[in-house]
Amino acid sequence: MALFKRNRGAEKAEMTFVDHLEELRWHLVRAAIAVVVGAILIFIFAREIVDVIILGPAHPDFITYDVLCKLGQKLHIGDALCMGNVSAKFQETAMTGQFMSTFTIAFVGGFVIAFPYVFWEFWRFVKPALSSKELKRTRGVIFWVSVLFFLGVAFGYYVLTPFMVNFYFSYSLSPLIEIRPTFTDYIENLIYTTVGIGILFQMPLLVFILSKIGILTPTLLRKYRRYAFVIILILAAIITPSTDPFSLTLVTIPLYLLYEISITVSARAVKDRIKREEEEWS
Numbered sequence: 001m002a003l004f005k006r007n008r009g010a011e012k013a014e015m016t017f018v019d020h021l022e023e024l025r026w027h028l029v030r031a032a033i034a035v036v037v038g039a040i041l042i043f044i045f046a047r048e049i050v051d052v053i054i055l056g057p058a059h060p061d062f063i064t065y066d067v068l069c070k071l072g073q074k075l076h077i078g079d080a081l082c083m084g085n086v087s088a089k090f091q092e093t094a095m096t097g098q099f100m101s102t103f104t105i106a107f108v109g110g111f112v113i114a115f116p117y118v119f120w121e122f123w124r125f126v127k128p129a130l131s132s133k134e135l136k137r138t139r140g141v142i143f144w145v146s147v148l149f150f151l152g153v154a155f156g157y158y159v160l161t162p163f164m165v166n167f168y169f170s171y172s173l174s175p176l177i178e179i180r181p182t183f184t185d186y187i188e189n190l191i192y193t194t195v196g197i198g199i200l201f202q203m204p205l206l207v208f209i210l211s212k213i214g215i216l217t218p219t220l221l222r223k224y225r226r227y228a229f230v231i232i233l234i235l236a237a238i239i240t241p242s243t244d245p246f247s248l249t250l251v252t253i254p255l256y257l258l259y260e261i262s263i264t265v266s267a268r269a270v271k272d273r274i275k276r277e278e279e280e281w282s
Contacts, residue, residue: 024125031114031121038110046102054105054190057161058088064162083162086169090183097184104184108191112153112198116146137272145205152201155254156194163251164193200258207262211269218267225259232256 042049056062065083072081092098111118120142130138169179210216221228236251 027121027125031118034114034117034121035107035110038113039106040110041113042109043102043106046105049109050105054187057157057165058090058186060085062162064158083166086166088165088169089180090186091180092183094182094184097182101184101187104187104191108195112195115149115198116142119145119149133276141205145202148201148204149198152198153194155201156197157190159250160193160197161190164189203258204262204265208265208269211266212273214273216266217270218263221259221263221266225263228259229256232259 057064069079069082072079092101094100123142127135168181172179207216207221211218232255233248233252236248236255
C-alpha cells in the first residue's frame with residue numbers, strides 16, 4: 001500500500017498523485033474514527049453535558065459571572081461587571097429539534113476532544129514533505145496548535161458566551177416582546193463562539209504558513225497594524241455590546257495579542273525562508 005511505502009525512511013519511493021490521495025484518504029478515515037469515538041462518549045453523557053456544560057453560561061451561578069462581579073468590586077467600579085441576572089430559557093418548535101441537537105452536540109464535542117489527534121493525522125501527511133531543518137523548526141507544533149485551539153475554545157466559552165447570553169436576553173425593543181429562542185439557535189451560536197474562536201486562535205499558524213510561501217511578510221503586517229487594531233476593536237464591540245470599557249478591553253487584548261504574535265511568527269518564517277534560499281543559491 002502507498003501508506004506504508006511513504007513511511008519506510010530511506011526506501012521512500014516517488015509517489016504519484018493517486019498515491020497521495022490514497023494516503024490522505026486513510027489519514028482522514030482515522031481522524032473521522034477519532035471524532036466518532038469522541039462523539040459516542042459525548043452522546044452517552046449527553047444529558048449531563050447539556051445541563052452542566054452546554055447550558056452552563058445560561059445559569060446565574062456560572063463561574064464567569066461570579067469572577068467578573070468580584071473583580072469589578074476589587075477594581076472599585078461597583079456592580080458594573082456583575083451579570084447573570086437574566087432569565088434564560090429556551091424552547092424547541094420542531095418535534096425533532098432536541099433529538100437532532102443531541103447529534104450536533106455529540107459530533108462537535110467529539111471534534112473538540114479529538115482535535116489534537118485530528119491535527120496529528122494532518123501533520124503526519126504533511127511531515128514527509130518537509131526537510132530535516134524544517135522538521136527541527138516545527139518541533140512541538142502539535143502541542144502548540146492544540147494549546148491555541150483549547151485556549152480559544154475556553155476563551156469563547158468562559159468569556160464570549162456569557163456576554164452573548166446576557167446581552168441578547170437583556171436586549172428588548174418592547175416589554176410586550178418575550179424572548180424565547182430555540183435551543184437549536186443557542187447551540188449554533190455556542191459553536192460559533194467556542195469552536196469558531198478556537199479555530200480563529202490558529203491565526204499565528206496560518207500567518208506562519210503564508211509567510212513561509214511568501215504571501216505575507218512582517219513588514220506588511222506592521223504596515224496595516226492600525227487597521228488591524230480597528231477591525232479587532234469593531235469585532236470586540238460586536239461581541240461585547242456592553243457599554244463598560246473593561247468588557248471591551250477584555251475581548252480586544254487577546255485578539256490583538258494574537259496579531260502581534262503573528263507578526264513575530266511571520267518575521268521568523270521569512271528569515272528562515274531567506275536563509276534557505278541563500279543556501280540553495282550558494
